[in-house]
Amino acid sequence: MFNQNHLSNIAARREQISRIVVTAQQMRDIEGRIFAAGMPVAALMEKVAGLITHRILELYPRSQAPCVGILVGPGHNGGDALVVARELHFQGYQIAVCSPFSKLKDLTSQHAQYVKNLKIPVHESLEPLAECDLFIDGLFGFGLGRSLFSPVDQIVNQLNEWSQPVVSIDLPSGLHTDTGEVLGTAVQATQTFCLGLWKLGLLQDQALDYVGAAELIDFDIPLADIQAILETPKIQRITPESAIATLPLQRSPVTHKYKQGHLLLICGSRRYTGGAILTGLGARASGVGMLSIAVPESIKPLLSAQLPEALIVGCPETESGAIAQLQLPEKTDLSSFEAIACGPGLTVDAKPIVQEVLDSDRPLVLDADGLNILVQLDTIPSLQHRQAPTVLTPHAGEFKRLFPDTPDPTKDRITAVLAAAEQSSAVVLLKGARTAIAQADCVWINPESTPALARGGSGDVLTGLLGGLIAQATSKDLPLPEIVATAAWWHSQAGILAADERTEMGVDAFTLTQYLMFVVNRFSDFNS
Numbered sequence: 001m002f003n004q005n006h007l008s009n010i011a012a013r014r015e016q017i018s019r020i021v022v023t024a025q026q027m028r029d030i031e032g033r034i035f036a037a038g039m040p041v042a043a044l045m046e047k048v049a050g051l052i053t054h055r056i057l058e059l060y061p062r063s064q065a066p067c068v069g070i071l072v073g074p075g076h077n078g079g080d081a082l083v084v085a086r087e088l089h090f091q092g093y094q095i096a097v098c099s100p101f102s103k104l105k106d107l108t109s110q111h112a113q114y115v116k117n118l119k120i121p122v123h124e125s126l127e128p129l130a131e132c133d134l135f136i137d138g139l140f141g142f143g144l145g146r147s148l149f150s151p152v153d154q155i156v157n158q159l160n161e162w163s164q165p166v167v168s169i170d171l172p173s174g175l176h177t178d179t180g181e182v183l184g185t186a187v188q189a190t191q192t193f194c195l196g197l198w199k200l201g202l203l204q205d206q207a208l209d210y211v212g213a214a215e216l217i218d219f220d221i222p223l224a225d226i227q228a229i230l231e232t233p234k235i236q237r238i239t240p241e242s243a244i245a246t247l248p249l250q251r252s253p254v255t256h257k258y259k260q261g262h263l264l265l266i267c268g269s270r271r272y273t274g275g276a277i278l279t280g281l282g283a284r285a286s287g288v289g290m291l292s293i294a295v296p297e298s299i300k301p302l303l304s305a306q307l308p309e310a311l312i313v314g315c316p317e318t319e320s321g322a323i324a325q326l327q328l329p330e331k332t333d334l335s336s337f338e339a340i341a342c343g344p345g346l347t348v349d350a351k352p353i354v355q356e357v358l359d360s361d362r363p364l365v366l367d368a369d370g371l372n373i374l375v376q377l378d379t380i381p382s383l384q385h386r387q388a389p390t391v392l393t394p395h396a397g398e399f400k401r402l403f404p405d406t407p408d409p410t411k412d413r414i415t416a417v418l419a420a421a422e423q424s425s426a427v428v429l430l431k432g433a434r435t436a437i438a439q440a441d442c443v444w445i446n447p448e449s450t451p452a453l454a455r456g457g458s459g460d461v462l463t464g465l466l467g468g469l470i471a472q473a474t475s476k477d478l479p480l481p482e483i484v485a486t487a488a489w490w491h492s493q494a495g496i497l498a499a500d501e502r503t504e505m506g507v508d509a510f511t512l513t514q515y516l517m518f519v520v521n522r523f524s525d526f527n528s
């Protein structure tokens, strides 16, 4: 009889493993525990390389890629590659090895010796492999310590000029394991098989041109060994399971609109009406029970036409057409709302409004001009005295203005967003190809997105979606950063879905709002 809960434990472990992100040092320490517990290094290499071989047989059957070129480095990444070379050889592939290093680690050197005894050709240069159908990059893994130098850098550059697919083992060789920085040059992989646990560098924006399609090769690292090194994982990948689990999907049959949260959006100006509409459409898609949108009086009809279910609050406006004063309906004040999202299309003439919401005790999302005004009001002091939670959603440019003395977010966004969260005591969502969310010393990274989202208006949609989720969640004491992570995941999955159907050029912000509602169904078998 199957031990059902053992099987479900395996599934639960895999999901847990897929959320964890490690640095090179943490991987080394975890690996050290495994070896200290008795697992022979050679045995682990056999296991890992066997799993890699299995995936290569699936993705590149011999009929499609009969000739495979294997690039071998001096360390165990090279060892992995040599075991793969041997196994593919026994599966009937024609193998050729390029090993530009004379000094190899012992285990790697033994495998090299055996490969030569199998009469597999081993070359020092790459040229003889030019006709191969597929390449396996086993030059460097998480042991890469410095920039690639001659002749390896030329070999990598030559490989990048060819057009055959390249599968990188653990990381594309040349990428810094933690920052994703290119150390001199790096392999542009078609596919990266990350070993055991996700490496932080693979999730950094600057690595994305090199990683290709990334997948995790899970080789059963015991959770106890991971927890012993990581305690609680500080850096997590957002997974469909973790995101869906945070969505307010289960609704009581006797619920009513006031129990599903009431969100106040403060956005728009005479000059920027579109931002207000898109924010409202994003909020609508979140499923929030009640939606109020405060806009300058003159654009109230435009909002009502687009969002008939929302309460549009027409406010007195400045000469320039910005909101001059929040004029809420009778018997309503800011405490009537479970959350406030403020900023898209406001223009910087709405300064008093941003000050007013900062002074409120409501969970607050600040985006776009809300962030530009926060800079003018002096970011850190303005946030420090806030009692209620604050979420900031800057892109890299806004981030640099908000947090000028943190590391460059385009270089190491994880360190940058952690520093910002620490300084501001806010939840900081740093938008990018891999959006990162930080609170205190924890980071959530959204591992999947699409360039289709790099368009005006998609940020407005995220602000509305996020505000709507927060307004629904306050009654469910869900951790705020996980709700923010879910909004980022939902938003990017809608972009991916829309791009699949309409190409990356076909995902304007309005279209994006229409795809939000299809995402959840696609994943709803998770956590069902």
Ligand SMILES: NC(=O)C1=CN([C@@H]2O[C@H](COP(=O)(O)OP(=O)(O)OC[C@H]3O[C@@H](n4cnc5c(N)ncnc54)[C@H](O)[C@@H]3O)[C@@H](O)[C@H]2O)[C@H](O)CC1
Residues within 6 Å of the ligand: 027, 031, 044, 045, 048, 073, 074, 075, 076, 077, 078, 079, 080, 105, 139, 140, 141, 142, 143, 144, 145, 146, 147, 148, 149, 169, 170, 171, 195, 196
């Ligand atoms: N993740 C796991 O638990 C497993 C990992 N395996 C594989 O082993 C590598 C890590 O192996 P390691 O030998 O520590 O490092 P590398 O293979 O990346 O090689 C580094 C090697 O090269 C030298 N070196 C560093 N930088 C340079 C440079 N710029 N130029 C020349 N040489 C350089 C350094 O001194 C090292 O000797 C991991 O990625 C996996 O592929 C296990 O096989 C399975 C379990």
Ligand SMILES: [K+]
Residues within 6 Å of the ligand: 077, 137, 138, 139, 140, 141, 168, 169, 170, 171, 172, 173
């Ligand atoms: K590699």
